Amino acid sequence: MNSPSSESIAVEAVDLVKRFGDFTAVDGISFAVPAGTVLGMLGPNGAGKTTAVRMMTTLSTPTSGTARINGHDVREDPDGVRRSMGLTGQAATVDELLTGRENMRMVGGLYGIGRRALKQRTEQLLAQFSLSDAGDKTVREYSGGMRRRIDLAVSLLAAPPVLFLDEPTTGLDPHSRNELWEVLRGLVDAGTTLVLTTQYLEEADQLADRIVVIDTGKIIAEGTPLELKTQAGAASLVATVTHAADLPAARGLLARVSDEVFVDEHARALTLPAGGLADLTRVAALLDESGIAVDDLGLSRPSLDDVFLSLTGHRAQHATDTADEPQGADA
Template sequence: MKQINPYQWEPGSGDWAVEAHGLVKTFGDNRAVDGVELKVRTGSIYGVLGPNGAGKTTTIRMLATLLRPDAGSARIFGYDVRKEAQIVRQLIGVTGQYASVDESLSATENLIIFSRLLGLGRAEAKRKAGQLLEEFGLTEAAKRPLKQFSGGMRRRLDLAASLIAQPPLIFLDEPTTGLDPRTRSQMWDTIRRLVSTGSTVLLTTQYLEEADQLADRIAVIDHGRVVAEGTADELKASVGTSSLHLRVGDPANIEQARQMVERVLQAPSMVSPEAGAITAPMANADLVTDLLIELRASGIGLAEMSVQKPTLDEVFLTITGHAAKAETSHPSREPHSKQKEEASV
C-alpha cells in the first residue's frame, strides 16, 4: 500500500481537495443522500449548510471513507474514496473520530497517546499536547480525567485530537455545536489559522452566521440534495437585491426625498414618516452616488445611511421553504449509531 506522510505531503496548485459526483446513500426506504455534487478547492473553507437530518453528516462520512456510497463517486486530492480508501485516510482528519478516548486518563495523557500513535516522538507529543490544550482553552483542565469534562470541553478536545497531525484536509462536522459564543469565536479563529497554514477545511453547520463568517463557498443541502451553491454574496444576491436605508435630517423633507429616491434609483420605496426613514431596493449601486449628489444639491441632509444585504436566513428560507436550524434530528434519515456505520464500511 502506498504510504503518504501527511506532514510533508503537499497538493499541486489548483488541485481539487474534494470532488463528489452523484453521491447516494440509502438507509432502508430513506435516501439520506440523494445525488450530492461537491467540488472543494484546495486551500479553502467550504461550508455545507443545512438543518439536522439534511444529509450533511452522511455525506461527510462517505467522503471520509466511513460509509460506502450506494451510488456516485468521490475523490480526495484525486484519490478514489472506495478504491484508495487507505491513502485517503492518511490525508484527512475527522472531528468525532476520537470519541472513544480513555475516560480515566487526563486530557494531556489522551493527546499524548494520539500523538504517539501518529508517529510523534515523546518530547514532540508532549509539546503538541500542551500547545493544543492552550489553543482550545483547556490548559486549566489538562490534568483532570475526561469523565469530569463537560460536553463543550469534550467537543474541544475531540477537535484538538483530530488536529494533531494537521492533515491536508479536515472534515469538521458541526464543530461548534454546544459551545458558548466565546469558545465558538475561538474555534473560528483556529479554523482560519488551519487554512492559512496549508489545510483545506470542509465543515458542516446549521449556524447561518458560521457559514457566512467562515466559508469561501457554501453548499445549501436539504433532504439529501444540494439545492444551491456559491459564495455567501452570490447566494444572497440570488434571492434579492440589497436595500438602501436613508434617514433624513429634517422629517419635513421626507416626501421630497422619497420622490428623489424613486426617480434616481428607479424603484419603489417604503417610508416611515415618524422616523423620517426611507427604504428602497438597490439593484444598481452606481446610482447611489447620483442620489447623494442630488440630495445634497437640493439641500436635503441625511442623518443616517446604510446598505443591507439579504441574510443567509432569507436565502435558506427562500430556497427550501423552511428555516435552516431544525429543533429535532431525523435518525431514520441520518443514523448515528456506530454499529450502522461499521456495517456499511
C-alpha cells in the same frame, strides 16, 4: 471561473448516493474542494450533510458513487483516506474522565506517533487552542467551548491535510463560537483544507470560500457566499432618518431614484432597490440638500437566510439534534 487542476483538489465527491431501504439520504451529490480552502455544506436538519460526511470519511459505505480525499478513493483506499484526514463530529469524542493531555497521549499512541514527537505535538496543540493551563484537568471539568477545542486538537494530532467538521459550533455560546472561528481561520492560513457542515448561516458566511446548499439529499445551489446572495436578489439601499416626521418628505425624494420605496415607520427606515454606489451617492445628495437628518445610509445585500428562503421556501433551522441518518445505519 476556471476549474482548479486535479492536482490541487483536496476533496472530491462524485455522484455520492446513500439509501437506507426506501429512504434516500444523499441523492447524487458532486463537488470539488481546492486544497487550502473551506467548503461550507449548508442545510437544515435532516438534509443529508452528516451522511455525506460519513461517506467521505469512510464511516459509511456509499450506495453508489465515490469520494476522493487527497487523491485516495474511499472505496479503493479507505486506509489512505483515513491517513489523509481528521474528523470532528457533532459531539465531542474525547474521554471526559481523562485529562486533556491524557486524551492527546492516548490518541497519539493509536496513531503510532513516537513519544518525544507526541509530547512536542501535544504541547504545541494545547497552546494553539489556549488549553495549556487546562491540560491537566479532566475533560468533564471543561466548558462546552473547551471541549470542542480539545476535540479539534485531538483530530489534528497527525497533522492531516484535510479536516472534516460536522456542526463544530452547535451548542456553543457566541463567544466560544467566535474563538473557534479564529482557530479555524488559522488552520486554513497554515494550509489545511476544511469541509464544514453547518446550519448556521453566519458561520458559512464567515468561514467558507464556497458553499453547497443541500436540501432533501440534493445540492440545490452552490457558489461563493456573495454569488449565492446575488441569486436571492439585488442589493437594497436603506436610509434611516433621524426624525419620523421626515419620512413622507424622504419618501418623495427617494421616489426620484426608484418607484419602489418601502417605508418602515417603526424603524424610521426607507428601503429601495439599488443599482450600486451611484444610487447611494445620489440618495445621499438628495437627503443632504433637503436638510433631512439621517442616522444611517448604506447598501444591504440579501443575507444567506434570504438565499435559503428563496431556494427552499423555508428558513434555515437551528435544531440541536442534527443527525440525518436513521438509527442503526451502517458505519
